[in-house]
Amino acid sequence: MWPPPAGDARGPERQAARAARRGVGACNLEHRGDPKAVQVTFLGTSSGVPTRSRNVSAVALRLPQRAELWLFDCGEGTQHQFLRSELRVSQLSRIFITHMHGDHVFGLPGLLASLGLAGTCSGIDLYGPDPLRDYLEGVLRTSSTRIGYPLRSHRVKESAHTGALLLDDDDITVRCTPLTHRVPAYAYRVDQKPRAGRFDVEQAKALGIPPGPIYAELKAGRRVTLDDGRIINGASLCGPERPGCSLVYCTDTVFCEAAVELAAGADLLIHESTFAHAEAEMAFQRQHSTSTMAAQTALAAGVKQLALTHLSPRYMPGNAVTPDDLLAEARAIFPNTVLAKDFLSLELAAPEPDPGTAQAGESAADPATTASSRP
Ligand SMILES: [Zn+2]
Numbered sequence: 001m002w003p004p005p006a007g008d009a010r011g012p013e014r015q016a017a018r019a020a021r022r023g024v025g026a027c028n029l030e031h032r033g034d035p036k037a038v039q040v041t042f043l044g045t046s047s048g049v050p051t052r053s054r055n056v057s058a059v060a061l062r063l064p065q066r067a068e069l070w071l072f073d074c075g076e077g078t079q080h081q082f083l084r085s086e087l088r089v090s091q092l093s094r095i096f097i098t099h100m101h102g103d104h105v106f107g108l109p110g111l112l113a114s115l116g117l118a119g120t121c122s123g124i125d126l127y128g129p130d131p132l133r134d135y136l137e138g139v140l141r142t143s144s145t146r147i148g149y150p151l152r153s154h155r156v157k158e159s160a161h162t163g164a165l166l167l168d169d170d171d172i173t174v175r176c177t178p179l180t181h182r183v184p185a186y187a188y189r190v191d192q193k194p195r196a197g198r199f200d201v202e203q204a205k206a207l208g209i210p211p212g213p214i215y216a217e218l219k220a221g222r223r224v225t226l227d228d229g230r231i232i233n234g235a236s237l238c239g240p241e242r243p244g245c246s247l248v249y250c251t252d253t254v255f256c257e258a259a260v261e262l263a264a265g266a267d268l269l270i271h272e273s274t275f276a277h278a279e280a281e282m283a284f285q286r287q288h289s290t291s292t293m294a295a296q297t298a299l300a301a302g303v304k305q306l307a308l309t310h311l312s313p314r315y316m317p318g319n320a321v322t323p324d325d326l327l328a329e330a331r332a333i334f335p336n337t338v339l340a341k342d343f344l345s346l347e348l349a350a351p352e353p354d355p356g357t358a359q360a361g362e363s364a365a366d367p368a369t370t371a372s373s374r375p
C-alpha cells in the first residue's frame with residue numbers, strides 16, 4: 001500500500017525492522033506463491049536520490065530453474081536491500097546496468113566487493129555501457145579492492161544497435177536496445193525459451209507403463225519399447241509445448257519507439273515513470289518518462305502487465321501529487337498497471353498454451369498487498 005497509512009510513515013522500513021527482529025527477511029514467506037515461478041523483486045524504486053521508503057534503482061530477477069539471481073541496475077545501498085529481502089545474494093550470477101547515472105551504479109563496487117569477501121561467489125557476468133569497465137576499474141584500484149572471483153565484463157552497445165542477442169543458452173535469451181536519455185542508456189529483455197509440454201503421468205499409468213527411468217525418456221518425447229514389446233511414443237503422452245515468460249526492464253528514457261519494439265508482447269514491462277503527466281515538459285527536457293508515456297509504451301507494445309518505477313521523490317505522501325496519482329494516470333491508458341515499491345515481488349507466470357490463461361500473479365512484502373492481490 002502506498003502511501004503508508006498514517007502512524008506508519010516509514011512502512012517498509014518498519015516492516016523490515018520487525019522482520020529482522022523476527023530473524024526473517026522483509027518478505028512474507030507464508031504468502032509466497034509458486035517456488036518454481038520466475039520472480040521479480042524491486043529493491044529500489046526512487047529516481048535520483050533515495051527516500052525513506054524508496055531506495056534508488058535495482059530490480060532482482062529470480063530464476064529458480066537455474067538456481068540463479070540476476071540484477072538490473074545497482075543503485076547505492078542495493079546490498080543493504082538484499083539483506084532486507086529473502087533473496088540469496090550468493091545466487092547472483094549476472095548484473096545488467098542500464099546507464100552510468102549514479103542512481104543506477106553507485107551500489108555496484110560495494111556489492112561486488114562484499115561478494116568477494118563472502119567467498120561464495122563463483123563468478124559474475126556484468127553487462128552495461130562502455131564506461132562501466134573504466135568506472136569499476138577506477139573505484140576498485142583506488143580503493144585497493146581485489147575481486148577474487150571471475151568478473152566478466154560485457155559491453156552491450158553493439159548488440160543494442162545490431163539487435164544481436166546478448167545471451168542465448170539452453171533456456172533463455174537476453175537482448176537490449178538503445179533508449180533516449182541524456183547519456184547512452186539501454187533497455188533489456190529476457191525471454192525464457194519454450195519448455196517441453198507437460199507429461200501426463202496418469203495416462204502413462206493407465207497404459208500400464210511402470211514408473212521409473214523410462215518416464216524420463218517418455219517425458220523427453222522419445223519412443224520407448226516396453227518389456228512386453230509395446231512401443232510407446234513419448235510425444236503422445238506430452239501436452240503442447242509451453243511458452244516461456246518474458247520481462248522487459250526499461251529505464252531511463254523519454255518515450256521512444258525502440259522501447260515499444262523491444263517490449264512487444266512481453267508478459268511484464270518494468271518502465272520508468274519519473275514524472276506525472278503534468279510535468280511532461282520537464283520529462284522531455286530531462287529525457288525521462290511520465291506515467292502516461294510509460295502507459296503508452298505498454299499499450300503500443302501490447303504487453304500483459306506494466307510496473308511503474310523510478311518515481312521522482314517529489315511525489316511524496318502528503319504532496320499535491322502522489323504516486324497513486326501517477327498510477328491512476330497510467331491506468332487510464334493501460335489498466336493492467338501496478339505501482340512498484342521497494343520489496344514488491346511479482347511472479348511471472350509463463351503463459352499456458354491456451355492464451356486465455358496468461359497472467360502475472362502478485363505478492364508483496366506487505367500482507368495487505370498480498371491479501372488484496374491473491375485469490
Ligand atoms: Zn535514474
Ligand SMILES: [Zn+2]
Pocket residue numbers: 099101181252
Ligand atoms: Zn538517468
